[in-house]
Amino acid sequence: MTATRRKSQGERVPDHPDIHTISLQQVLDALVDPVRRQIVGELYAARQDLACGTIDLPVSKSTATHHFHVLREAGLIRQYYVGTSRMNALRRDEIDEVFPGLLDALVARHGRE
Amino acid sequence: MTATRRKSQGERVPDHPDIHTISLQQVLDALVDPVRRQIVGELYAARQDLACGTIDLPVSKSTATHHFHVLREAGLIRQYYVGTSRMNALRRDEIDEVFPGLLDALVARHGRE
């Protein structure tokens, strides 16, 4: 499977880790950053996929890219392209299964802290 | 009473922050470190206060002191002396009240990750 796509689109299809290969340490390393918690928090609250650009972050575009990358590597979000926009989907159910209560404790109560 | 103890013991009574002044960020900064999660995990499992020395950590004594200090500043543990030993008490109920589900999600399921 996962035929070796040439280019043009192959490069733009990032691979997402199996949620079961993710450690709590990885998830915490990802969610300890406030910008990344904001991202996950907005995806959590929106209950729908969001393009990177629709999330207003207090950092530059290149830094934002970095944060989305970290979240993807940590198994927290899934990314796919729609035109030039990169959409982000929170892997809510999978996370809840492997780390029950974690999203609720770390992100849901994200009033203003 | 509670006269301003000169020394000998005054210095050895650290002050603990009010749990309500602690932010989620502070707690996460504290619990993102695996050594500190181990400490909290053992206190959580032991269900009783433990002296620093009774927790076997993979770091030097001075580093251990540092970690206990961070945990105390983050409002996660309370420390007091018994002889030359420093006892550590997990502030479980207080934490649960302010950050419900957090200890369970981050520490309880601490099988081996």
Place this chain on the structure above:
DNA sequence: CCCAAAGTACGATCACTGTCAAACTTTGAT
């Protein structure tokens, strides 16, 4: 065909923090 939009890749900084060793302090026991 060319341009703007939306991200990405790449280095370069820069601050933070986990780590240790060595010297010190306090306490309880001999």
Place this chain on the structure above:
DNA sequence: ATCAAAGTTTGACAGTGATCGTACTTTGGG
């Protein structure tokens, strides 16, 4: 008095990671 046990304090050091600007790529529209 002295000693050992248990931590603490104080630098110093090294690795990590968040940040940015600049240049680059891909896509869709005029």
